[in-house]
Amino acid sequence: MSFSATIKKELTQLEAKPCCRRAELSALVRMNGSVQPKPGGPVVEITTENPSTARHVFTLLKQLFQVQPEILVRRKIRLKKNNVYMIRLSEKTAWILSMLGIFRKGSWERVEGILPDLLKKPCCKRAYLRGAFLAAGSVNSPDSGSYHMEILSTYHDHSQGLLDLMNHFHLHARMIERKKGYVVYIKEGDKIGEFLNIIGAHPSLLRFENIRIMKDMRNSVNRLVNCETANLNKTIQAAMRQIENIRLIESEIGLENLPPRLREVAETRLRHPDVNLAELGQLLPEKVSKSAVNHRIRKLNEMAEKLRENGKTSDEPSST
Ligand SMILES: [Zn+2]
Known part of the structure; x- marks a missing residue:
């Protein structure tokens, strides 16, 4: 399992506080969801390659809105890639999307940035970042060559919201445009450690810090040996x-x-x-x-x- 997948598995095993669930699910649905117009009303589909993330979205939807979504698995045969898991929700969709701060109440107008109402408490701010990482985040393993953590989001205004949120926690995050959207990223090893701490990935944080310390130590030993x-x-x-x-x-x-x-x-x-x-x-x-x-x-x-x-x-x- 990749380092990112391990972190995601850990995050989905956390018991989120009731106040934080809406923020976490909001990020997940906004970043991995799409709305399909259907004769019986709009259908929301949330897709992910990570099975524990899929289960987590399912559980949060049930806990928060007492709905019964479907889970579908699609195998990618052509490309030797992971399965795709889809959560399909076809009841109370308009209401849920407005409750999650994705569309404005009573309209199909997208909310720009992140709805401030979701981020009132510090714990909920962290929960939103956790959801965003689960939806579209990845981090290099600390024993790979370089430190890198990133979260991809389609819309500029939303990525800007993520950037502001990360920098609210002094994470020195930056943003660049990519083909598929906007990437908010962190390059400094100690800041990536802080990010893992903020989103609650504590076992992975320990592993990350241990390897980081070993690496720094090895570098100074190498310097001595060279001398x-x-x-x-x-x-x-x-x-x-x-x-x-x-x-x-x-x-x-x-x-x-x-x-x-x-x-x-x-x-x-x-x-x-x-x-x-x-x-x-x-x-x-x-x-x-x-x-x-x-x-x-x-x-x-x-x-x-x-x-x-x-x-x-x-x-x-x-x-x-
Ligand atoms: Zn909270």
Whole structure:
């Protein structure tokens, strides 16, 4: 099950307060519903691909209006997609649509934005957002690449209403136009967490926050590791240079002809190319400090540099 589907399942299992049911159902019907004119009176059809959302709409309609809607399942065969569930309501439709603040009382005039009457209490504001998310919301799983939560709505005025409602809760939501309508979205991980909290998706919120914290931690661990790797690379590069120099001395002079202290360091370095200077000091027959090793290594490096200088002059063709 996708992260969005898990959240939706959780949301439909919440017991909504009686005052909140109208707001939640209003968002669901407005965003997933359509009105069909029929000889016996208009029929309202609410469609969703999510079975728990379908059950939830059915229950809310029954609880609020004491009606008996039908539930239909349509299988999408052509496209390998989810089933479509449809709640069909054919009684008291005009009254229900006006009670839900979708059409104006006694007319078929659509209410613009969100009817303020639905949003009087803070709990009902949250319920409206919950309904909107159930109807047309999705959120990326926190372990996917990026944080993204969005709700799609057909009408600009309604999306503006959702945007205002989200930003009433300081969620930093924004809106863009898409082919199918207007999308209100949140991009910040902490704000998506707050949104999940506001709509009441608490188990998913915990999962979301755990993964988010793990991800942030992993990022800072990676930064540390990169830093250490850089230091390690420096040590290795220095050791490589030293070995190159020692090899040059070996071939030009012979290590056996070096003063004993330098010879010890040179031979130990060749045997242990991967240790740092402090460790190298501990590997010598008579243990010495890092600075003592450093001093001897510098001598070897200077010696090699001189050999290179001399090599150059003798290799260069005479100008006379
Ligand atoms: Zn309420």
